[in-house]
Amino acid sequence: MPGLTDHTRYTSMQNSGINHYDLLLATAAQSREIDRLTIEELGLPGETLMEIAGSRAADLLKEKLIPGDSVLFVCGKGNNAGDAFVIARLLTDYGIHAAIYPVMGTDGFSDDAQKNYDRLLKLAGISGKKIAVWQDWQDPSGFDLIVDGIFGTGIDKEVRQPVSDIIGKMNRSGIPVCALDIPSGIHCDTGRTLGTAVRAETTIQFGLNKLGCYLGDGPDCAGTRVLASLPFPNRYKHSVSVRLAEMNREATEALLHTPPSRRSHKYNNGVVHVIGGSPGLTGAPAYTARAAWTLGLGAVSLIHPAGWQTAATLETPSIIRYPAGGDTDHHFTPDHIEQVLNTLREKPGVAVIGPGIGRNEGTMAFCREIIRRSEGPLVIDADALRCLAGAGALLKERSEKGPVVLTPHPGELKALTDTGSGDDSDRLRAAISYSESTGATVLAKGNPVIVHSAEEKKTILTPYDSTIFARAGFGDILAGNLAAFLSRTSQPSRGSEAALVYGYHKWNEIVSRGKPFPEPSDFT
Ligand SMILES: NC(=O)C1=CN([C@@H]2O[C@H](COP(=O)(O)OP(=O)(O)OC[C@H]3O[C@@H](n4cnc5c(N)ncnc54)[C@H](O)[C@@H]3O)[C@@H](O)[C@H]2O)[C@@H](O)CC1
Numbered sequence: 001m002p003g004l005t006d007h008t009r010y011t012s013m014q015n016s017g018i019n020h021y022d023l024l025l026a027t028a029a030q031s032r033e034i035d036r037l038t039i040e041e042l043g044l045p046g047e048t049l050m051e052i053a054g055s056r057a058a059d060l061l062k063e064k065l066i067p068g069d070s071v072l073f074v075c076g077k078g079n080n081a082g083d084a085f086v087i088a089r090l091l092t093d094y095g096i097h098a099a100i101y102p103v104m105g106t107d108g109f110s111d112d113a114q115k116n117y118d119r120l121l122k123l124a125g126i127s128g129k130k131i132a133v134w135q136d137w138q139d140p141s142g143f144d145l146i147v148d149g150i151f152g153t154g155i156d157k158e159v160r161q162p163v164s165d166i167i168g169k170m171n172r173s174g175i176p177v178c179a180l181d182i183p184s185g186i187h188c189d190t191g192r193t194l195g196t197a198v199r200a201e202t203t204i205q206f207g208l209n210k211l212g213c214y215l216g217d218g219p220d221c222a223g224t225r226v227l228a229s230l231p232f233p234n235r236y237k238h239s240v241s242v243r244l245a246e247m248n249r250e251a252t253e254a255l256l257h258t259p260p261s262r263r264s265h266k267y268n269n270g271v272v273h274v275i276g277g278s279p280g281l282t283g284a285p286a287y288t289a290r291a292a293w294t295l296g297l298g299a300v301s302l303i304h305p306a307g308w309q310t311a312a313t314l315e316t317p318s319i320i321r322y323p324a325g326g327d328t329d330h331h332f333t334p335d336h337i338e339q340v341l342n343t344l345r346e347k348p349g350v351a352v353i354g355p356g357i358g359r360n361e362g363t364m365a366f367c368r369e370i371i372r373r374s375e376g377p378l379v380i381d382a383d384a385l386r387c388l389a390g391a392g393a394l395l396k397e398r399s400e401k402g403p404v405v406l407t408p409h410p411g412e413l414k415a416l417t418d419t420g421s422g423d424d425s426d427r428l429r430a431a432i433s434y435s436e437s438t439g440a441t442v443l444a445k446g447n448p449v450i451v452h453s454a455e456e457k458k459t460i461l462t463p464y465d466s467t468i469f470a471r472a473g474f475g476d477i478l479a480g481n482l483a484a485f486l487s488r489t490s491q492p493s494r495g496s497e498a499a500l501v502y503g504y505h506k507w508n509e510i511v512s513r514g515k516p517f518p519e520p521s522d523f524t
């Protein structure tokens with residue numbers, strides 16, 4: 001068999017006909033509760049769900065396997081093993097040579113796993129097909145695929161011997177692994193490795209995407225992620241509040257063509273003001289302003305300390321400059337507050353504060369006052385985020401006046417929220433709790449990017465590798481793009497999602513034009 005190396009089918013399955021529910025990312029408890037409701041309230045037996053899950057997965061695998069191929073099923077004792085037994089039965093009937101390795105023995109299977117183990121052996125009996133049941137690990141060379149049915153969402157402690165040893169052998173075998181639901185050893189809620197974890201080429205998730213396949217070690221261990229649908233009523237999925245960003249380019253760009261609305265509030269939506277700059281950091285606010293301008297706004301202004309005027313590399317004459325203070329002012333200080341607030345009031349729009357602004361003490365005091373006294377949509381980026389340490393109350397008050405989006409990278413998020421180790425799961429928790437306590441939307445940069453809007457009670461994760469943007473200047477571009485999108489929508493999470501998705505498609509467009517490593521200036 002050719003192996004599961006051709007990912008196009010999986011990828012296209014993931015991208016085609018996406019509906020909102022296919023983007024949800026569930027925790028283990030949410031998965032269990034949705035299972036429970038479907039079984040107990042709707043009355044669809046768990047055994048039926050397992051049959052559907054197994055048959056969806058078998059159909060996917062049949063596209064990659066031909067009769068005569070050999071598949072090793074490595075199984076635990078829970079329902080994840082039950083799924084594997086269903087697949088083994090269906091593939092055996094299709095002409096695959098199956099071997100089963102129950103790594104923890106054959107006693108104590110869950111009820112549904114036991115039923116399907118018995119059915120598998122019965123099928124072998126009635127059809128005269130031989131199914132090898134391994135007692136110990138054997139040399140797997142000669143197998144075309146290993147199916148990982150050891151642990152699914154039910155893992156609750158570190159993987160120990162002998163299972164950890166077997167996982168190591170699976171990983172070193174060189175044979176492609178297809179994980180069922182989640183790679184065994186990955187925690188469903190955090191993506192953390194519980195001692196050791198399967199490294200799969202493909203992961204077939206059942207019913208709902210699993211949060212752990214998108215956080216921490218999850219993406220590396222899961223490989224290509226596929227969703228096989230189960231008949232869980234959508235009504236039961238409403239408890240899941242985390243989802244993937246919708247990578248729809250057309251819808252994203254259409255938002256840019258939404259005319260500045262004269263909706264509820266008085267702000268002119270076609271205007272962005274960028275407040276930033278300090279010695280040595282003149283490029284950052286220029287990038288931000290240009291990134292906003294290229295998205296078709298009515299007006300973009302750059303408000304900067306007057307002292308660095310001559311050093312600025314702006315190159316876009318349409319961007320209006322507002323030098324603050326006099327020629328000897330190289331940093332923003334509290335002396336500039338009234339002048340800057342007057343500029344913001346003259347032409348209401350979206351303000352971005354922070355690119356290249358520096359961390360000088362006077363500048364921090366300036367930032368706090370601008371944040372406190374400005375009105376309307378506000379993006380707080382880069383060093384301006386540092387002025388918020390211990391100023392949650394200020395932010396809370398400000399968020400009541402208009403949407404505020406913070407764009408911390410992991411270091412800034414840590415400083416803001418005092419989180420622990422700072423892995424993805426910590427970032428997720430920190431972004432949600434800081435947003436909830438302050439009312440601001442948090443766009444936590446990193447891989448994945450995590451957006452949480454307290455106002456909309458939504459959390460969004462990027463589904464692509466965002467490390468492509470880990471080059472100096474892309475944070476500034478994102479801040480400008482974000483401000484432009486916020487000028488077109490009153491929903492901060494929608495504006496944030498759109499800015500991220502826009503950047504991703506723009507990146508691919510530049511790469512497809514023959515430039516392998518796009519740079520920030522390509523976005524302006
Ligand atoms: N019930 C349902 O409606 C469905 C469940 N499905 C499958 O069921 C899976 C969840 O099944 P389960 O809840 O039975 O859990 P798992 O199959 O993930 O396995 C949990 C079992 O392993 C044991 N265990 C957990 N951590 C361990 C460790 N570190 N070392 C040794 N043993 C450990 C537990 O005590 C339990 O017996 C899903 O991931 C999915 O694959 C699917 O069949 C779809 C439908």
Ligand SMILES: Nc1ncnc2c1ncn2[C@@H]1O[C@H](COP(=O)(O)OP(=O)(O)O)[C@@H](O)[C@H]1O
Pocket residue numbers: 382409445446447449462466467469470471472473474475476477478499500501502503504
């Ligand atoms: N379109 C995008 N999609 C996903 N992530 C993005 C995008 N644009 C920027 N980023 C994130 O922003 C980070 C860069 O911002 P930052 O670390 O503040 O750097 P800088 O200030 O040097 O520009 C990237 O590592 C990435 O996490």
Ligand SMILES: [K+]
Pocket residue numbers: 080148149150151152179180181182183184
């Ligand atoms: K698994």
